[in-house]
Amino acid sequence: QVQLQQWGAGLLKPSETLSLTCAVYAGSFSGYFWSWIRQPPGKGLEWIGDINHSGSTNYNPSLKGRVTISVDTSKNHFSLKLTSVTAADTAVYYCARVGGYYLIDNWGQGTLVPVSS
């Protein structure tokens, strides 16, 4: 049973960089895309981007070049960096595994990242 465990800094100030990492346990790292998704408090889900084991990435254009997703296959980790955060980036951030149909069948526990001065 695949498990995703994520960690990273909590409270941020505007203009800082959000950094999160997700570890994948007990499952194949290759053959899937690995995604970051966020959910502002009380709101819906927004896809941020994804990466595969080869490092091929896709990003949501709405984040206008502020996002970088990277992978460390030696540790079965993948990471998210989001620069120049504002209060609008306050959300629970999830890492997740993506399969065919772009189904998301495994999720991390989520990390609340508030952005406030």
Added chain:
Amino acid sequence: DIQMTQSPSSLSASVGDRVTITCRASQSISSYLNWYQQKPGKAPNLLIYGASTLQSGVPSRFSGSGSGTDFTLTISSLQPEDFATYYCQQGYSAPTTFGQGTKLEIK
């Protein structure tokens, strides 16, 4: 981006009721439609993928149908643990997008 619109946004129902939630895509997405259930403070849980295929371990009272632009999620007989928020998601083209959610509450 493909816009996903769910209806209703909220719904009150009783245990044992049959419930249907609708999801409409702004353009055809074939059968690239997935449904999730989310409970407060938890990550979403995949229920159905490919519009109608039940994810392993999901009770058979959940079913999905549709193709093209119009899709439905049906719960045949509501159980207490089904009161949650439900999201549809299209996987047809990047960026993948989600509906705004349907909150299912106890009447």
